[in-house]
Amino acid sequence: MVRNMNEKLSNILEEAMSQINASDKLDRLNDIRVSFLGKKGELTSVLKSMKDVAPEDRPKVGQMVNEARKQIEEKLEEKKKVFEEKLLEEKIKTETIDVTLPGKKRMLGHRHPNTITLKEVEDIFIGMGYEVVEGPEVEYDYYNFEALNIPANHPAKDEQDTFYITKDILLRSQTSSVQVHEMEKGKLPIRMIAPGRVFRSDEVDATHSPTFHQIEGLVIDKNITFADLKGTLQEFAIRLFGEGTKVKFRPHHFQFTEPSAEMDVSCFKCGGKGCRFCKGSGWVEILGCGMVHPHVLEMSGIDPEEYTGFAFGVGLERIALFKYEIDDMRLLYENDTRFLKQF
Numbered sequence: 211m212v213r214n215m216n217e218k219l220s221n222i223l224e225e226a227m228s229q230i231n232a233s234d235k236l237d238r239l240n241d242i243r244v245s246f247l248g249k250k251g252e253l254t255s256v257l258k259s260m261k262d263v264a265p266e267d268r269p270k271v272g273q274m275v276n277e278a279r280k281q282i283e284e285k286l287e288e289k290k291k292v293f294e295e296k297l298l299e300e301k302i303k304t305e306t307i308d309v310t311l312p313g314k315k316r317m318l319g320h321r322h323p324n325t326i327t328l329k330e331v332e333d334i335f336i337g338m339g340y341e342v343v344e345g346p347e348v349e350y351d352y353y354n355f356e357a358l359n360i361p362a363n364h365p366a367k368d369e370q371d372t373f374y375i376t377k378d379i380l381l382r383s384q385t386s387s388v389q390v391h392e393m394e395k396g397k398l399p400i401r402m403i404a405p406g407r408v409f410r411s412d413e414v415d416a417t418h419s420p421t422f423h424q425i426e427g428l429v430i431d432k433n434i435t436f437a438d439l440k441g442t443l444q445e446f447a448i449r450l451f452g453e454g455t456k457v458k459f460r461p462h463h464f465q466f467t468e469p470s471a472e473m474d475v476s477c478f479k480c481g482g483k484g485c486r487f488c489k490g491s492g493w494v495e496i497l498g499c500g501m502v503h504p505h506v507l508e509m510s511g512i513d514p515e516e517y518t519g520f521a522f523g524v525g526l527e528r529i530a531l532f533k534y535e536i537d538d539m540r541l542l543y544e545n546d547t548r549f550l551k552q553f
């Protein structure tokens with residue numbers, strides 16, 4: 211019986227070995243493993259027939275089966291290694307890297323000229339101790355006009371062709387509305403700038419767009435005078451446009467400031483001599499400003515006898531266009547990468 215088994219096992223072993231030797235790829239090894247060692251495999255069927263073996267012979271036969279299994283497994287493993295090495299070798303041969311090929315460039319985006327300019331303006335004011343705040347783009351008429359001393363039916367309202375949502379709600383036409391929100395908070399003193407998008411029902415052309423950006427400024431404290439306004443805005447102009455920039459204040463009118471002014475800077479293109487850029491005048495208008503009107507302070511709960519302040523509003527696009535010598539505002543919105551990648 212044992213001899214019988216021995217013979218059977220060596221036949222199986224021999225067959226397995228010759229199949230393994232003849233195998234030509236990795237997948238085939240798996241099939242061989244299943245057909246000999248699997249649940250329905252030949253070696254397993256020998257184990258199943260153990261019940262026919264005399265009990266005293268079973269340990270011996272069991273040992274022989276295990277020995278055969280071990281040999282087949284070792285052989286399979288050995289052959290597998292051969293295949294894997296071969297595969298690796300082929301891979302190395304076919305996947306050579308040509309280090310002289312040009313590299314793949316990863317295109318990195320960068321900041322829009324508006325954003326670059328805004329960051330510069332923010333840095334200047336943060337450096338002077340200002341806080342950067344934001345206000346809503348959809349606004350009540352009260353904040354955009356009324357609380358800024360522009361009552362219903364006032365002709366000053368006509369100058370800003372506003373997008374109305376309802377009679378009382380609109381898209382803000384100026385960031386000056388943020389002044390009111392800040393004052394209403396009741397925390398004094400205030401030193402803030404408020405950059406943001408504003409909306410006006412304007413036709414698109416080289417200098418107009420229905421949406422653009424402004425940067426509002428507001429300072430309120432005890433003993434703030436027009437001298438503080440001038441000194442601050444002069445310093446701002448010099449830091450933004452460079453040493454040697456001159457400023458000039460022209461009297462103007464805004465409803466929410468008294469007195470009011472517009473500030474011009476000496477043309478940084480020609481240094482004030484007059485050129486195409488400044489239309490020969492040597493100056494470019496840059497912002498509106500003034501001392502906060504006592505009535506505006508009062509409406510927001512600040513005592514004008516105790517506190518005074520100044521405010522200003524700058525057009526962001528206007529500055530970006532000057533800084534980068536761009537002559538058409540539409541370029542800033544078209545997102546043409548050939549244009550944008552120059553900055």
Ligand code: DAH
Pocket residue numbers: 383384385386426427464467497498499500520521522523524
């Ligand atoms: N809000 C004004 C505008 O859009 C600009 C402006 C002028 C803002 C004078 C101010 C200011 O804060 O004091 O035309």
